[in-house]
Amino acid sequence: EGPEQPSNASIAAMAKEHGLEYAYLPVVSGAITPEQVVEMAKLLKSMPQPILAFCRSGARSTFLYQLALQNS
Template sequence: MPIKTLAPGIGVSGQVDAASIAAAKAAGFRTIINNRPDREEPGQLSSAELEAQARAAGFDYRHIPVAPGQYDDADIDRFCDAMGGCQGPALAFCKSGMRATSLWALSQAGKLPVDAILRQASACGYDLVPLIPQIEARAKRARD
């Protein structure tokens, strides 16, 4: 499970397991944010199982499940709260890292320029061009 650093304090990845939790710990992460709904695919560990493993390894753990491409304001606000209240660097994950990256991008709307958000996501292999209207709308609301 490769971890991609989006910005200082936030990395993203695909699905984590016990081995990747240990790797995240060794890499200095202190919070795990799970963006996958339970039972999204057969054999996937439940959030409760992942939380137990993460907490046993000394992590703070947050579960903010979102469906692909469906990022409502409540989910984005929960992600913002998780990032603001986390104990040290956070690793956000989903199946591929795209939802975690999208939530991060939307959480940065109004804080970073849209082109900077897109560049950082692209550098990690995520194309967020389809999210531009939602990022811009959130940035406008933050300014108003």
């Protein structure tokens, strides 16, 4: 993401420390691929609920989530 946000490694470590499952699926605004949509749909089905997906503004996460739901 950016220098002001936590790194993938730090989030993964914190999730592990707290017994949470973690997946990393980076997407670029305006360039979400069909493969990323399929992967998100798989994660939505396989990960424990509730799921937290986030990005800086929430727009990419929300858009990817909506696409994944439509693809399911």
